[in-house]
Amino acid sequence: MDARLRRVNKEIADCKNDTTSNIKIELVGDTPFHLKGSFPGPEGTPYEGGHFEVDIVIPEQYPFSPVKMKFMTKVYHPNVSSASGAICLDILKDAWSPVLTLKSTLISLQSLLCSPEPNDPQDAEVAKHYTTSKASFEETAAYWTQIYAGGPGKKTSSANSAPVRDEIAMAGLERAHVDQFEALGFERTKVIEVLRRLNYRGANVASISEDKVVEELLR
Amino acid sequence: MDMDNEDFKVPIKEKKKAYEVDFTSLSQTAIEKMMDSELEHIAGIFGVDRDTAALLLRHLQWNKERLIEKYMDNASSVSIDAGISSPSTSTSSPTIPSAPGPSRRTTSRSSTKVLGPSPSTSKQRRTPPPAKKYTPSATSFTCHICFDDSPSLKTRALGCEHTFCLGCWVDYLGSRIRDEQELVIPCMAESCALRAPDSFVRAILVPDAGSPEAKSMTPEEKAAGQKLWERFGELGVRDFVGANKALKYCPYPACTNTVSCPSASTKASLTRIVPIVTCGARGIPQTSQSPSSSSSSPALNPYAAGGGSSDNTTLDTAASKEHVYCFGCPVESDHRPVVCGVARMWLKKCADDSETANWIKSNTKECPICQSTIEKNGGCNHMTCKKCKHEFCWVCMGPWTEHGTQWYSCNRYEEKAGIDARDQQSQSRASLERYLHYYNRWANHEQSSKLSLDLYAKTEKKMESLQSSSALTWIEVQFMRKAVDQAVRCRRTLQWTYAMGYFLENDNMKELFEANQRDLERSVEELSELLEGPVPVDKEGIGVLRQKVTDKTVYVQMRNEVMLEDTANGLVEGRWKWNAPVEGFSYEEDGDVDVLP
Known part of the structure; x- marks a missing residue:
């Protein structure tokens, strides 16, 4: 049997037998080379209570080249692209070692959620948010967990049925700031986009002049 | 680096013209000889074997002086950085008597008895999963990469004793050497920084003819192993050449020759000469290792010799067969006379x-003030430059303010400012035309x-x-x-x-x-x-x-x-x-x- 197939099958079986780690791996199609992994958000973080799904593709050279993983669940995290779910983690690139397994890699992702690395960001805007105001960042991350990952506060199981998505909370902005510029006659979505891009949060608010914001809004 | 050793020199040209530079063409074998003498030197000084010397020299980009200095200063830290010894196994002695790097284990399962230390897991950031013990137990061994546990499994390990099966090592070497073009081959275990020395790589890819490994290999496997080993050697040469400013690898595909041109090795020298060189090889796929003189007679039919080399843009007889390139820059053709x-x-x-x-x-004009290029795609002639906000008339290029009350009737041909603006404009047009x-x-x-x-x-x-x-x-x-x-x-x-x-x-x-x-x-x-x-x-x-x-x-x-x-x-x-x-x-x-x- 093909060594890659044998290894992946064994990894999937191992994961099934392991009841302690809460890590799950499922097949997506007929082949074991496209999988879906999932794990609960780590406790004591804004991701607690969420259920995170990861798209896993096993490359041809596996295990000698790293697995391809990305978040299917939207995550607000400096090292995860908020748009595509792409992950910036050393073991998924040059620090990969053939002895790492799907399970150990998923555990690494889980612990990445515990310890963000804003200095090596995948999503620069989120990273800026994190460094500017950690409290505000955590609020937003928890909100994303609630909306997308079925976190607490909303007991609906499916993320799509979340009734009202608060775009302002999604962007991690203050309602007063958005209202202030909306009152000048700009569209709400535009205001949110610009304020997010300018990182109009926390201590930054004082250093960004209103004129600057308006100038960006007019562009 | 000793470039004057006559053994490696093959003179190409006897008489030299002002527009030609002195250079020597070196085959891969010649470069390997140079590398060897460097290795011998370091191995002799430090009293280590050649594998260790190679890892050390590669680690410091073949800078012998720096290596000697650092090694004398702190041998064990250099050895750890170069992947010769792992931090936990490094001894306290200042010099490593015989480096553990090449001590490879050729054990079959039955004889595998490793009591060695558990793998040192100097954890990197974000690598939280606890490293398993890869050390095989005496009773049964399962390769932690392919999960094969057949009793006949052959295993290998570097000095760190992280043991894996031979098949996985072969696949791993293949992926490192062929797919990633890497000369540095770290141990497969997570966070283990030990690097595989050349002899270890060789023993896996091209085992000695008499060994049981060689007997169990199919001819295809042997050929593949041989190819990988050759590629590995080539990467080694490239590494060496890349670290030496007086050498440059031939950029032609599949050519393995190198040119040595010490006179063009500094930035300053490139302002005085145009170092167009040829590696001495001819044709695109080149097997001959002996650099031949460039004056040999051209073949009668260029297509017969060039093997349908239709990709050549510079198709003169010499260029179609000789690999002509510039030593000083990446321009892959003869750019004489210009530096x-x-x-x-x-x-x-x-x-x-x-x-x-x-x-x-x-289609465009430039703003009279900031020279931004402007395309007018309709509308009136009252232009406002988007960049500097200068307002001017598109027709006469004069400032809009001078149009006074006579808006939209641009009759101020003689205005001074307008003339200046047109002057500037024509200047910029002239430079473009030039x-x-x-x-x-x-x-x-x-x-x-x-x-x-x-x-x-x-x-x-x-x-x-x-x-x-x-x-x-x-x-x-x-x-x-x-x-x-x-x-x-x-x-x-x-x-x-x-x-x-x-x-x-x-x-x-x-x-x-x-x-x-x-x-x-x-x-x-x-x-x-x-x-x-x-x-x-x-x-x-x-x-x-x-x-x-x-x-x-x-x-x-x-x-x-x-x-x-x-x-x-x-x-x-x-x-x-x-x-x-x-x-x-x-x-x-x-x-x-x-x-x-």
Whole structure:
């Protein structure tokens, strides 16, 4: 049997037998080379209570080249692209070692959620948010967990049925700031986009002049 | 590095012209010999084996002085950094008596008894999963990569005792060497920084003929292993060559030769010479390792020798078979007479400007204040520059304020400001036109060089017809081929003289330069015309044509020599003045070029 197939099958079986780690791996199609992994958000973080799904593709050279993983669940995290779910983690690139397994890699992702690395960001805007105001960042991350990952506060199981998505909370902005510029006659979505891009949060608010914001809004 | 060792030198040219540089062509074997002597040296000094010496030298980019200094300072820390010993196993002794790197274990399952330390997991950030023990227990071994536990499994481990099965090692080496082009092969265990020494790699890929491993390999596996090992050797040579400024690897595909050109190893030297070299190999896939002299006779049929080398843009006889390239820059063709810095500037300018320049010229105007290029796509003539907010009239280019009450009737032709603005505009147009002048000629010669492929075919036909219509033999009609070769070579020179001309300061020197350029260009065009012209049918006519072409070829060759000699001498003397700052040249305050002493 093909060594890659044998290894992946064994990894999937191992994961099934392991009841302690809460890590799950499922097949997506007929082949074991496209999988879906999932794990609960780590406790004591804004991701607690969420259920995170990861798209896993096993490359041809596996295990000698790293697995391809990305978040299917939207995550607000400096090292995860908020748009595509792409992950910036050393073991998924040059620090990969053939002895790492799907399970150990998923555990690494889980612990990445515990310890963000804003200095090596995948999503620069989120990273800026994190460094500017950690409290505000955590609020937003928890909100994303609630909306997308079925976190607490909303007991609906499916993320799509979340009734009202608060775009302002999604962007991690203050309602007063958005209202202030909306009152000048700009569209709400535009205001949110610009304020997010300018990182109009926390201590930054004082250093960004209103004129600057308006100038960006007019562009 | 000792470059003067006569063993490695193969002289290519005996007499040297001003536009040629001294260089030696080295085969892969010769470079390996150089590497060997470096390895021996270090191995001798430190009292380590060659594997260890290789890992150390590669770690410090073959900088022997720095290595010796650092090693004497703290041998164990250098060894850890170079992946020779792992932090936990490194002994307290200052020098490592016999490095653990190459101590490879060739054990079959039954004899595997490793009591060694559990793998050192110096954890990196974000690698939280607890590392399992890869050390096989005495009773049963399961490879932690492929999960194979068959009793006949052969295993290997580096000095760190992280043991994996032989099959996984082979696959891993394949992926590192073939897919990632890596010379550095760390242990497969997570966070283990130990690196596989050459002998370890070799024992896995090409086991000794008598060994049980070799017997169990299929011929395909052997061939694949051999190929990987060769590639590994090539990567080693590349690493060595890359670390040495006086060496450059041949950029031609599948060529493994190297050129040594110490005279062009510094940035400053590139302002005085144009180091066009050839690695000595011929043809695209080259197996011969002996660099041959460049003066050997050209093959009669370029297609037979070149193996259908249609990708060649510079198809003169020498270039189609010899690997000609510039030692000093990545431009993969002969860019004489212009120096590397200027050639690069020119190519960059062409890449930036040429495509759009013509369109810009006919469709836009520049803002009179900030020179931003503006396209007017409709609306009134009251223009406001988006960049500097200057308001002006599109028609007269004067400031809008001067239009006073007579809005929209632009009759203020004589306004001073308007004239100034138009002046500036025409200046900027002139500079664009100047560029296009040079660019068009440059591109034209390049195009002509490319068309030389057709010219070769045509010439061949013509030579056949010459043979059939006259009593001339094949050898005697070679004058046509020689003429084409010469024309192509001169066109390439001409091409780059336009790049040079564009950046030359307008002075007497440039006038002389242009006089040379003009003479060369005129004679080349005359020669081309003769070559493209009809072939006479009578014997007399052929005789006349032959005489004319031969004369012209000699003359053109002479003009080309003059051009190249003069520009090369000018570089050495620092005679050329550039009108833009060129990398490597230093400048006095008045903008004059001062060639470094």
